[in-house]
Amino acid sequence: MRRTIRFAFVAILTGMAALAGVGAQDQPATYIRAGKLLDVRSGKILSDQVIVIRGERVESTGAASATTIPAGATVVDLSNAMVLPGLIDAHTHIFLTGEDNGRYDEQLLKESWQYRTIEAVVNAKRDLEAGFTSMRDCETEGAMYSDADVRNAINRGLIPGPRLEVATRAISTTGGYPLEGYSPEVTVPSGVQIVDGPVEARKAVREQIKYGADFIKIYSTHKSHFTPDGKLFSQPTLTLEETRAIVDEAHREGVKVACHAYGGPGLQNCLDAGADSLEHGLDMTDAQVRELVQKGMWYVPTLYVYEGDTRKEDEAATGGKFSRASVHEISFKKALAANAKIVFGTDVGPFPHGTQAIEFEYLTKFGMTPLAAIQAATIHAAELMGWADREGAIEPGKYADIIAVEGNPLDDIKQLEHVKFVMKGGIVVRNDFAKP
Numbered sequence: 193m194r195r196t197i198r199f200a201f202v203a204i205l206t207g208m209a210a211l212a213g214v215g216a217q218d219q220p221a222t223y224i225r226a227g228k229l230l231d232v233r234s235g236k237i238l239s240d241q242v243i244v245i246r247g248e249r250v251e252s253t254g255a256a257s258a259t260t261i262p263a264g265a266t267v268v269d270l271s272n273a274m275v276l277p278g279l280i281d282a283h284t285h286i287f288l289t290g291e292d293n294g295r296y297d298e299q300l301l302k303e304s305w306q307y308r309t310i311e312a313v314v315n316a317k318r319d320l321e322a323g324f325t326s327m328r329d330c331e332t333e334g335a336m337y338s339d340a341d342v343r344n345a346i347n348r349g350l351i352p353g354p355r356l357e358v359a360t361r362a363i364s365t366t367g368g369y370p371l372e373g374y375s376p377e378v379t380v381p382s383g384v385q386i387v388d389g390p391v392e393a394r395k396a397v398r399e400q401i402k403y404g405a406d407f408i409k410i411y412s413t414h415k416s417h418f419t420p421d422g423k424l425f426s427q428p429t430l431t432l433e434e435t436r437a438i439v440d441e442a443h444r445e446g447v448k449v450a451c452h453a454y455g456g457p458g459l460q461n462c463l464d465a466g467a468d469s470l471e472h473g474l475d476m477t478d479a480q481v482r483e484l485v486q487k488g489m490w491y492v493p494t495l496y497v498y499e500g501d502t503r504k505e506d507e508a509a510t511g512g513k514f515s516r517a518s519v520h521e522i523s524f525k526k527a528l529a530a531n532a533k534i535v536f537g538t539d540v541g542p543f544p545h546g547t548q549a550i551e552f553e554y555l556t557k558f559g560m561t562p563l564a565a566i567q568a569a570t571i572h573a574a575e576l577m578g579w580a581d582r583e584g585a586i587e588p589g590k591y592a593d594i595i596a597v598e599g600n601p602l603d604d605i606k607q608l609e610h611v612k613f614v615m616k617g618g619i620v621v622r623n624d625f626a627k628p
């Protein structure tokens with residue numbers, strides 16, 4: 193019922209706009225003076241450019257000397273800045289606010305979906321202000337379909353936030369996801385939708401798409417530990433038959449499948465079933481890397497989240513010998529050398545929202561060029577999301593999703609951790625350059 197009313201309302205507004213003859217060409221233009229502009233496709237840095245924005249889209253870009261700015265026009269002065277397209281984080285969790293010290297269980301057991309949605313709104317705003325104008329949010333961790341509401345509210349201009357593609361609930365099997373460790377006599381919520389068997393798996397995909405999923409997220413491995421000889425054992429969840437049912441149903445409905453997998457048979461199932469992106473991929477064999485590349489599967493490594501405390505914890509548990517971060521580094525380097533389609537994603541949520549640009553440091557530390565890392569977070573991420581026609585570069589016809597930093601990120605990738613200007617869809621979200 194609610195849905196019918198909403199559609200009717202949108203139809204009335206659209207009709208009114210058509211009657212009034214309001215089109216993009218009638219909207220006033222905004223002119224950005226860019227001292228330096230990074231062309232993310234070529235890596236070239238262009239000096240003294242003007243970006244013309246009309247409505248929510250880029251109309252043109254060109255040399256300042258060749259562009260006339262009309263008197264009285266809205267001008268954003270970024271003449272002392274380096275301008276580049278808005279960043280895209282292809283693996284986020286706006287419904288997570290830390291995971292340590294029982295925080296994950298607390299969120300699921302003590303916070304209502306409504307409260308968690310308020311947290312998600314705040315997190316999405318922080319990510320946007322840090323320069324992430326689009327994100328692929330990889331499930332709500334027990335908050336059901338609330339991510340679809342956050343996405344819709346952002347799209348309708350009710351709240352600030354990045355353009356979102358959302359996974360809704362994600363899918364795993366019985367025993368394949370938290371909450372865990374409670375008595376069998378106590379019913380506790382689950383961080384995902386649990387399915388057993390291909391029929392339930394297919395039905396879950398249908399339900400999630402019905403209630404707003406833009407893509408399907410599956411957990412193909414669950415718990416992991418190191419064996420005494422240093423192998424990372426990753427507990428597989430869905431069978432190949434179940435995974436195939438999920439991928440088939442999602443693709444039948446025109447939706448991609450993101451596969452969380454660390455390694456082993458769970459990861460192999462995602463390759464064999466033809467999932468679209470591999471998330472994390474900590475421990476890939478050479479053959480798996482070859483298959484990933486040959487199948488053109490996207491790889492979203494999320495390096496940083498396994499560093500820091502996690503590396504220390506793992507090393508403490510294995511007597512300093514092994515860590516998920518160290519095997520991950522090896523897999524990532526193999527995938528990079530094999531020319532895998534790497535996309536920027538961070539898993540932000542377990543660590544604070546708005547700080548995820550630190551991932552660039554690890555991508556480059558482990559061998560990516562700064563330009564390749566920026567491409568992973570712009571043009572390549574846009575391709576993974578199916579949005580290459582509308583974002584990922586500052587080009588005529590694309591959304592005016594634009595950020596600026598002080599220095600050259602090709603020389604100093606940490607510049608991206610200090611984004612000082614953010615525009616999304618032609619609207620300035622943040623401009624520290626304008627501050628006295």
Ligand SMILES: [Zn+2]
Nearest residue numbers: 283285330539
């Ligand atoms: Zn994740």
